[in-house]
Amino acid sequence: MIVTDMKSRIIEEIQEWKQKRNAILLAHNYQIPEIQDIADVLGDSLALARAAADTTADVIVFCGVHFMAETAAILSPEKTILLPDLDAGCSLADSITADQLRDWKAQHPGAVVVSYVNTSAEVKAESDYCCTSSNAVEIVNSIPDDQEILFLPDMFLGSFVKNETGRENMHIWMGECHVHAGIAPDHVEGVLEKHPEAELLIHPECGCSTSSMYLKSEGILPAEKTHILSTGNMLKRSKESEAEEFIVATEVGIIHQMEKQNPDKRFLAANPNAVCPFMKMITLEKVLAALKENKHVISVPEEIANQAKLSIDRMVAIG
Template sequence: MTMTETKSRLVEEIQQWKEKRNAIILAHNYEIPEVQDIADVLGDSLMLARAAAETTADVIVFCGVHFMAETAAILNPEKTVLLPDLEAGCSLADSITADQLRQWKAEHPGAVVVAYVNTTAEVKALSDYCCTSSNAVDIVNSIPADQEILFLPDMFLGSFVQKETGRDNMQIWMGECHVHAGIQPGHVDEVMAQHPDADLLVHPECGCSTSSMYQLSEGMLPKEKTHILSTGNMLKHSKNADASEFVIATEVGIIHQMQKQNPDKRFIAANEQAICPFMKMITLEKVLDALKENQHVITVDKETADQAKLAIERMIAIG
């Protein structure tokens, strides 16, 4: 059997098992192409959280990383949430623990905690709001201006939000996604020099985001061609913009969907090595095994889930 035939067989079996179990497949934009292609909902963290909250399916197969499946389980305690590979973790989520957050809160009594969705359920349970890159600015702007904010765990997203909102009473945790942090200003400068007419799309988690904001403010990057966006908004922009070339500063998995939506446009990675190994762990075989064997059920204890749910629901409601 050829690879194409094997893939077709797997896709057919997945569809059969999905119908048999009344399941929905949610996949993040960074997953491998063949997993993106079988998703019922493909999107960024906010879109997937909303889809998880609204689905009528009995089973949610979450093709992403562990914290995403946890979020779906918190929103759907009565449903079965499956993560096809339990090893699919997140270096950013690992950059702060619940104990570290408790200590940080004790040092800033009365502060409002805004946690990026890339965190564990235990950290979300200690937070007032969750956010994603697409609504972090809106969430911080919704909090009274005189209220101190603890923003965690991504320092690059935090710096972006602080600049966009002008908040000087915002404390930022020094965490990072090792993949996004590896997209440096030098990478962007080199690729943009080779493609001067391209639109530059930068994820605010990236190591180049701070320099891009500075270069924008100094006129070193053209405002009409430079856009700091969530992954979901990157997809929208690349589809609607008149540009024919785009330099993409985020994890490279998103380029598959961009190219699929825009076959006549060209997409160039700012750093071709920006590959998240965790996002690439889930395969068609693992999706099928999860459905057939009810494998890798993700649960969150009720006390933690109840505490985390309010922060997640606030995230879904804003922006």
């Protein structure tokens, strides 16, 4: 009871400070339940980027990880972007640097660079297009068929996009999100064995996504029940489907929203240990401190921001 009262007081104070500062709270689907529940906009990377670009708020409190706050700063340079915990990083974004990308581009002169949004501002500045898991296929399809493509940094998403588009001239960087990579085929198969009627909702970053595409094509996984989707589209599918059970292969934070939106349905984590420690760093207390103390302001140098914005604008416009 004491803990509940304290939490309620913190939430009330957050709302007061949001009004004082004309602030908006953006939160990713992987955040802890308390943060999801108070967010003004809750969504995947693409939805949050669009919200950051469109908001009339003076202050954006970004409850996500560092690259997301950087993207908001690039899209809305006139606004104050706050990241409540500076240690909220991303193992996937760390898997490639701007220098590594420049070297890769030198090996493939003239290639079009498509970077997943899970990258640093410096990498985005070296890219032609940004994408998210919800529009990566559409972005690659928008590029002429004879154009060589460098896709980075996630190898599982890259394999999914290459399979969906049939692009043979697409090179894939061998990076991964350690949380998603840890969701293996045997995790999915183990849960499916116990719940054969469940639908499979699989994020393309997962270590099981490549095998799932193959098993689906071979008829081993039921095609009508196997869906490889972004987090936003996972939520949409869970609401629209008539299925009563779902096996969810992504970071487990999304299950809170699924259960909240579909109280009569059951959601099972393919791997209950698929927890991103960076996404769980932001708490109600840190959000309040961010608003009261202006912690921590995220900005991007103007030259890098201007270059990166070109690729991000293309991402926001497609899909």
